[in-house]
Every structure is written in structure tokens, then in C-alpha cells.
Amino acid sequence: MYEEILKYKYLRPIPIENKEYYYKLIYEISDAFTSRLIGGDLFHSANINLLIDELGQLLANSIELYEWGYFDNAYYSLRSANELATIMLDLSDKTDWAIKKNMELFLTKRYRKKRYQIINWLSEEGIVFKEVIDKMPNFKEEINELLDEINQVIHMSGRENLYSFRRELDDDFHETKFKQFENHFLTTIKILAIFRLIIDPFPLLLKEEEVYYRCPDLVTSTFSEDLLNLIGEKTIEEFKQTKSYISVKNTILSFEKRNEYVNNLIIANYIDLNHLDEIYSQKHLINKTKLKFLDIVSCTDKIIEIKTHNGIEWCMTSSNTNDYPCLILDDKDLINIKEFFNIPYKDIYRSILNLEEYNHFANPSNLIYIFHEKPLDNGEIDKINNVLMQWGKNGN
Structure with missing residues (x-):
């Protein structure tokens, strides 16, 4: 009271x-x-x-x-x-x-x-x-x-x-x-x-x-x-x-002026798949991680989002027309992964790329996650694997 x-x-x-x-x-x-x-x-x-x-x-x-x-x-x-x-x-x-x-x-x-x-x-x-x-x-x-x-x-x-x-x-x-x-x-x-x-x-x-x-x-x-x-x-x-x-x-x-599409990539983390040539024309202005993202999304128009394992670096693409929950996998879940591509998640799919040894996930910091509405076909997967191999040859 x-x-x-x-x-x-x-x-x-x-x-x-x-x-x-x-x-x-x-x-x-x-x-x-x-x-x-x-x-x-x-x-x-x-x-x-x-x-x-x-x-x-x-x-x-x-x-x-x-x-x-x-x-x-x-x-x-x-x-x-x-x-x-x-x-x-x-x-x-x-x-x-x-x-x-x-x-x-x-x-x-x-x-x-x-x-x-x-x-x-x-x-x-x-x-x-x-x-x-x-x-x-x-x-x-x-x-x-x-x-x-x-x-x-x-x-x-x-x-x-x-x-x-x-x-x-x-x-x-x-x-x-x-x-x-x-x-x-x-x-x-x-x-x-x-x-x-x-x-x-x-x-x-x-x-x-x-x-x-x-x-x-x-x-x-x-x-x-x-x-x-x-x-x-x-x-x-x-x-x-x-x-x-x-x-x-x-x-x-005094810095070089970016075109609209490169600016969207650097500032807004947005990749317009319809203007890849314009983005590559100023690739010297883009950091190493986002250049990797660019190489990957160039392999298919199905990717809606791409991000590093820690989520610090990420990009959404022009193919993303819905607000999907693009979540990475927990480290403990990686142990049980048998397939690296087309992992179902709710209404979409996740694929995992390892920038070092492609056959294991010993170091999660080397992982890139890609999210896509439809499964990637064999031709698209081959293109992505070729990109990974090329990075390996170039020491990237």
C-alpha cells in the first residue's frame, strides 16, 4: 500500500x-x-x-x-x-x-x-x-x-x-x-x-x-x-x-569516381547481375572479398545472396525479389555435411564453398555461403568449381 x-x-x-x-x-x-x-x-x-x-x-x-x-x-x-x-x-x-x-x-x-x-x-x-x-x-x-x-x-x-x-x-x-x-x-x-x-x-x-x-x-x-x-x-x-x-x-x-553499379556493390552491398560488365570495368576499386563474390555470382543468375562465414562481408543480388532468411550453418552442423551444393533450407537452398581444401571444413573462416531459390544444375556447379580452381592457381 x-x-x-x-x-x-x-x-x-x-x-x-x-x-x-x-x-x-x-x-x-x-x-x-x-x-x-x-x-x-x-x-x-x-x-x-x-x-x-x-x-x-x-x-x-x-x-x-x-x-x-x-x-x-x-x-x-x-x-x-x-x-x-x-x-x-x-x-x-x-x-x-x-x-x-x-x-x-x-x-x-x-x-x-x-x-x-x-x-x-x-x-x-x-x-x-x-x-x-x-x-x-x-x-x-x-x-x-x-x-x-x-x-x-x-x-x-x-x-x-x-x-x-x-x-x-x-x-x-x-x-x-x-x-x-x-x-x-x-x-x-x-x-x-x-x-x-x-x-x-x-x-x-x-x-x-x-x-x-x-x-x-x-x-x-x-x-x-x-x-x-x-x-x-x-x-x-x-x-x-x-x-x-x-x-x-x-x-x-581526389579519388576515382565510381560508376553507379560499382557504387551499389561497395556501399550498398548490392550486385546488379544485369550490369556485370560495368562492375568489372572498375574492379580495381573493389576489395578482394567482393571480387570473389562477383566471380561466383557471375556463374549463375540463381544466386540471391552471398556472404562470408562470419557474415561481416555479404552481398545481395538483383535476383533477390523476396525477403528470405539467408542464414549460415552453425559450425557443429558443418561436420555432418555430405553435399556442398543445393542444401535445402525452408523454401530456398544453400551451398558452401571452401576457399582452401574443398573436401573439408577445418577452417570456417575460409567458407563462403551462397543462397539460391532454385537448385544449381551441374553446368553452374562446374563453373563455380572452375572459379575456385582458378583462385587456387592464382594464390587467391
């Missing part, structure tokens, strides 16, 4: 109608991973990506908590997201050596910098943030103003931020308070999006076609029009004037 009384005594749940829009923005932030090479490896960018993903969870928490009526906890999550994003910026907007050192401190709980110290230091010493502040003079003030307003709510400053006061007020009051929260939430999204661009500008750069058709395959996604509109056209144009944006863009523009 006491639990029910205390838990719900002053709570005022607020249904949030626009929730899907907010979640879409959150997803874009948490999905905008960086492929930036730090100190010669991807280990440190993986840790930065961990923080990017964590930001998405904190933002999602704030929406759920506000809707349940825990408004101060919702603001705690917003503040946590802003503070973590500031730490992420401090970890990334430095030389490679400093990034590695700060990352080690953070991961071992020895990182002791406060948010305002980080912002002030980066304003003076940051590689990219300093120039962003110069190009966008109101940005730093916007960051500090947001955190001041969030802290007023968290510290229960003012009667309207007390649960006991808010509970009895009418819908107009609560609608006004939610609009304030919405403004703080969207401002947080804007700030976090800019922080993400400071790490590397690809979520914005990839919106430019000439960059998109030259850029290497990256793990990041482009920002949508909704997110770009939230950042604001003026802010985006100011950011495009930074040295970071311009230098990365010029580097990418």
Missing part, C-alpha cells in the same frame, strides 16, 4: 504524440558511427562508437521517463547525454596520441575533467572545436545556456519544478512544461549532431553526390533532412567552411 501511495502520489504521466519522430532523430545520432582511423588502428574509434551508441540510450531514456511522469529523471538523462557527448568530444578532438591517452583514462575510471573545463579547453586548444566556435560564435553560449536550464529542473529550482506543485495543475501547464522539455531535447540533439560532425564530417559530407561516389565504404550513415533542418541551414553552411570539412572533402574528391 505504501509503495503505491509514494510511487504515484504526485506523478503526472504525459502522453507524447510525436514520439516516433524523436526516436528517429535518436536513432540517427546513435547510428552515425565513425570509421576514423586513430593511431593506426580502429580500436579507439570503436570506443568512441561505444559512446555514440550510449548517447542514443540516454536520449531514449529521457523520452520514456518524461512520458511516465518522472520529469526530473528525464532531465537527468538529458544532462548525462550532454556531459557524455562533451567527454566524447574531448576524447576525439585531439592528436592521436592524446586521444589514446585520454581513452585509457576514461576506460579505467581515472578521467576527472568537468564539462565546463572541457568546453573552455577545446575552445582554446581543440583541433576542430576551436574553429567551429570561431565560425559559429553563438554555439558555445547555446551549449552553456542549455545546461543551465537543465540544471534548474534537476535542482528543483522554482515551485513549478516540484512534483507536489505540478500534480494539481491543469493540462495547459503540463503542455507548456512539455514544450520546454521538447525544446531542451531538440537542442540536445542539435548539439550532439554537431559534436558528431566534429569527430568526422562524413554524416554531412556523404550528402554530396560527388563525395558519395568516391568515398570508401564507411560504417556511418548520412544525416536525414529532418536532422539537417534541426541543425539549421545557417549552422550547416558555417560548418562547411571549417578546415576539417574542406580538407576531408578535397581528399575524397
Whole structure:
């Protein structure tokens, strides 16, 4: 009884109608991973990506908590997201050596910098943030103003931020308070999006076609029009004037431009079987694994998907007209395999190619799985075997 009384005594749940829009923005932030090479490896960018993903969870928490009526906890999550994003910026907007050192401190709980110290230091010493502040003079003030307003709510400053006061007020009051929260939430999204661009500008750069058709395959996604509109056209144009944006863009523009079909293969993992000649015309731009995929799917138009055993590299073909569950076999299942081609699976078939010794599966990392709607005939199997033999002769 006491639990029910205390838990719900002053709570005022607020249904949030626009929730899907907010979640879409959150997803874009948490999905905008960086492929930036730090100190010669991807280990440190993986840790930065961990923080990017964590930001998405904190933002999602704030929406759920506000809707349940825990408004101060919702603001705690917003503040946590802003503070973590500031730490992420401090970890990334430095030389490679400093990034590695700060990352080690953070991961071992020895990182002791406060948010305002980080912002002030980066304003003076940051590689990219300093120039962003110069190009966008109101940005730093916007960051500090947001955190001041969030802290007023968290510290229960003012009667309207007390649960006991808010509970009895009418819908107009609560609608006004939610609009304030919405403004703080969207401002947080804007700030976090800019922080993400400071790490590397690809979520914005990839919106430019000439960059998109030259850029290497990256793990990041482009920002949508909704997110770009939230950042604001003026802010985006100011950011495009930074040295970071311009230098990365010029580097990418120096690369060879891919044709549409090669671009689909590299960026979208899609092989158009009707345009194989155009794809092969730029095979020097395609990595070794996808070239193998290309050689295999050239043997038949029945293949709908092809992937490595670990699933990291994969491609779908233009023959895939249905959403089939193209699953690989478990390692333990490979022991009992007698036939390597035309293994039935639900409504389709799987075939397994071993890039080393074709008669056993001692090393699963050498396997390629192909999926096809119809069984492969002997002529198609012979073509695939010939490709495997040719790879063996060439040492591939």
C-alpha cells in the first residue's frame, strides 16, 4: 500500500504524440558511427562508437521517463547525454596520441575533467572545436545556456519544478512544461549532431553526390533532412567552411569516381547481375572479398545472396525479389555435411564453398555461403568449381 501511495502520489504521466519522430532523430545520432582511423588502428574509434551508441540510450531514456511522469529523471538523462557527448568530444578532438591517452583514462575510471573545463579547453586548444566556435560564435553560449536550464529542473529550482506543485495543475501547464522539455531535447540533439560532425564530417559530407561516389565504404550513415533542418541551414553552411570539412572533402574528391553499379556493390552491398560488365570495368576499386563474390555470382543468375562465414562481408543480388532468411550453418552442423551444393533450407537452398581444401571444413573462416531459390544444375556447379580452381592457381 505504501509503495503505491509514494510511487504515484504526485506523478503526472504525459502522453507524447510525436514520439516516433524523436526516436528517429535518436536513432540517427546513435547510428552515425565513425570509421576514423586513430593511431593506426580502429580500436579507439570503436570506443568512441561505444559512446555514440550510449548517447542514443540516454536520449531514449529521457523520452520514456518524461512520458511516465518522472520529469526530473528525464532531465537527468538529458544532462548525462550532454556531459557524455562533451567527454566524447574531448576524447576525439585531439592528436592521436592524446586521444589514446585520454581513452585509457576514461576506460579505467581515472578521467576527472568537468564539462565546463572541457568546453573552455577545446575552445582554446581543440583541433576542430576551436574553429567551429570561431565560425559559429553563438554555439558555445547555446551549449552553456542549455545546461543551465537543465540544471534548474534537476535542482528543483522554482515551485513549478516540484512534483507536489505540478500534480494539481491543469493540462495547459503540463503542455507548456512539455514544450520546454521538447525544446531542451531538440537542442540536445542539435548539439550532439554537431559534436558528431566534429569527430568526422562524413554524416554531412556523404550528402554530396560527388563525395558519395568516391568515398570508401564507411560504417556511418548520412544525416536525414529532418536532422539537417534541426541543425539549421545557417549552422550547416558555417560548418562547411571549417578546415576539417574542406580538407576531408578535397581528399575524397581526389579519388576515382565510381560508376553507379560499382557504387551499389561497395556501399550498398548490392550486385546488379544485369550490369556485370560495368562492375568489372572498375574492379580495381573493389576489395578482394567482393571480387570473389562477383566471380561466383557471375556463374549463375540463381544466386540471391552471398556472404562470408562470419557474415561481416555479404552481398545481395538483383535476383533477390523476396525477403528470405539467408542464414549460415552453425559450425557443429558443418561436420555432418555430405553435399556442398543445393542444401535445402525452408523454401530456398544453400551451398558452401571452401576457399582452401574443398573436401573439408577445418577452417570456417575460409567458407563462403551462397543462397539460391532454385537448385544449381551441374553446368553452374562446374563453373563455380572452375572459379575456385582458378583462385587456387592464382594464390587467391
